[in-house]
Amino acid sequence: MQNNEIGKIICINKSIHKVLLSNNTIINCFTRGKLRKDGIVPVVGDNCIVNISTGTIESIEQRKNYLERPLIANIDKLLIVMSTSIPAFSSYLIDKFLVIAYSNNIEPIIVITKTDMITMKEKINIRKHVNYYKKIGIKVYYNKNITSLKKEFKNSCIALCGQTGAGKSSLLNKIDASLDLKTGEVSDALGRGKHTTRLVELLEINGGLIADTPGFSSLSLNVKRESIRRFYKDFNKKCEYRSCVHKNEDGCAIKELVKKKKIPSWRYNNYIKLLEEGK
Numbered sequence: 001m002q003n004n005e006i007g008k009i010i011c012i013n014k015s016i017h018k019v020l021l022s023n024n025t026i027i028n029c030f031t032r033g034k035l036r037k038d039g040i041v042p043v044v045g046d047n048c049i050v051n052i053s054t055g056t057i058e059s060i061e062q063r064k065n066y067l068e069r070p071l072i073a074n075i076d077k078l079l080i081v082m083s084t085s086i087p088a089f090s091s092y093l094i095d096k097f098l099v100i101a102y103s104n105n106i107e108p109i110i111v112i113t114k115t116d117m118i119t120m121k122e123k124i125n126i127r128k129h130v131n132y133y134k135k136i137g138i139k140v141y142y143n144k145n146i147t148s149l150k151k152e153f154k155n156s157c158i159a160l161c162g163q164t165g166a167g168k169s170s171l172l173n174k175i176d177a178s179l180d181l182k183t184g185e186v187s188d189a190l191g192r193g194k195h196t197t198r199l200v201e202l203l204e205i206n207g208g209l210i211a212d213t214p215g216f217s218s219l220s221l222n223v224k225r226e227s228i229r230r231f232y233k234d235f236n237k238k239c240e241y242r243s244c245v246h247k248n249e250d251g252c253a254i255k256e257l258v259k260k261k262k263i264p265s266w267r268y269n270n271y272i273k274l275l276e277e278g279k
């Protein structure tokens with residue numbers, strides 16, 4: 001009799017590992033002594049083989065990515081939720097999250113919110129940015145039309161990032177009203193109390209899973225300067241100097257492209273700022 005099944009760890013509370021099986025049932029599992037002996041510590045998001053008759057996790061599949069804060073594995077997509085007003089639009093934050101996503105092997109997707117709050121002139125400015133991101137191959141959606149965005153959730157493990165007030169919880173409620181998430185919270189730290197550390201949990205949404213953890217809002221740029229250069233994908237292969245950081249070097253093609261406005265100056269300025277933040 002075959003008792004082994006493939007599942008995904010969606011929550012860990014002390015030694016209890018909640019595992020979602022492919023038939024959509026959830027079972028509570030413990031880790032096996034052998035796993036512990038091998039020094040393998042399962043985390044939320046891990047795909048695993050479970051023995052459903054003994055309720056034990058037999059093994060963990062190789063991870064696509066592994067984040068430490070929040071502690072989670074195998075995130076497929078990072079929705080970068082960016083408001084156009086209150087909090088103000090920031091292409092710098094978008095560019096920072098793009099580098100974080102790429103450096104962790106996560107597909108970034110931009111979602112623009114609150115376009116109902118801005119003037120036509122401001123809309124034109126946002127559209128300029130959006131068009132550039134689209135041009136370099138990044139998907140951009142607006143929260144006012146979620147039909148196509150909804151499809152991104154199918155069979156994917158998704159995390160959301162963005163400033164407080166950007167509209168992350170509102171967006172998720174729009175996609176699945178049964179989530180009933182609180183919106184308009186001043187801060188995630190308020191109301192919840194300092195000492196109630198919340199568990200990282202994957203919630204089912206529209207045929208996929210979302211990481212329900214506020215930790216993503218404050219993802220830090222724990223990235224080497226070399227990676228920042230590498231994950232500014234639109235800069236790649238344009239400058240012929242292999243080790244050029246496109247900053248003070250003479251004859252750098254990137255700087256020329258900025259001068260000629262082929263690369264927008266905001267994108268380049270964000271890059272220089274990120275370089276300074278990198279390790």
Ligand SMILES: Nc1nc2c(ncn2[C@@H]2O[C@H](COP(=O)(O)OP(=O)(O)O)[C@@H](O)[C@H]2O)c(=O)[nH]1
Pocket residue numbers: 113114115116117143162163164165166167168169170171182183184185
């Ligand atoms: N006008 C407008 N308000 C929005 C929009 N999206 C969210 N909000 C409001 O912005 C506030 C913050 O939203 P919330 O979802 O809690 O943001 P979060 O902190 O990112 O989870 C709430 O009062 C929402 O009702 C939008 O597209 N337009």
Ligand SMILES: [Mg+2]
Pocket residue numbers: 168169170182183184185
């Ligand atoms: Mg929220």
Ligand SMILES: [Zn+2]
Pocket residue numbers: 239240241244245246247249252253254255
């Ligand atoms: Zn260069």
